[in-house]
Amino acid sequence: MSAEWGNRLSALIKSVGNLAKTNKPVANAFHGLETATRENSVLDAKTHELIAIAVAVTTRCDGCISAHVAAAKKAGATKDEIGAAVGTAIALNAGAAFVYSARVMDAYDEL
Numbered sequence: 001m002s003a004e005w006g007n008r009l010s011a012l013i014k015s016v017g018n019l020a021k022t023n024k025p026v027a028n029a030f031h032g033l034e035t036a037t038r039e040n041s042v043l044d045a046k047t048h049e050l051i052a053i054a055v056a057v058t059t060r061c062d063g064c065i066s067a068h069v070a071a072a073k074k075a076g077a078t079k080d081e082i083g084a085a086v087g088t089a090i091a092l093n094a095g096a097a098f099v100y101s102a103r104v105m106d107a108y109d110e111l
Contacts, residue, residue: 009066045075053082054089 020027056064
C-alpha cells in the first residue's frame with residue numbers, strides 16, 4: 001500500500017474513532033448497518049468489496065476507497081478484478097449522465 005493511501009486509511013480510522021466518541025449512537029448504527037450487509041450474505045467477501053469499491057468511485061469517497069481497497073486485497077481481489085469493478089462504475093456514471101440528460105430535454109419541452 002502506498003504511503004498516501006495508507007496514511008488516508010490511518011487518518012480515517014482515527015477520525016471515525018473521534019466521531020464515534022462524539023456521537024456513539026450514530027457510529028454504532030453505521031457499524032451495525034455495515035455488519036448487517038455481511039451477515040447471512042450470499043456474496044463472498046471479495047464480491048462485497050468489489051461492489052463497495054465501485055460505489056465508492058461513483059460517490060467519490062476517498063475514505064471508502066482506502067477502506068474497501070484494503071479489504072478487497074485482504075479478501076483476495078486482484079488488481080484486474082478491481083479494474084473491472086471500477087470500469088463498471090465508470091460506465092454506469094456515464095450512463096447515469098446520459099439518462100439524466102434526457103430529463104433536461106424533457107424539462108425543456110415541458111417548460
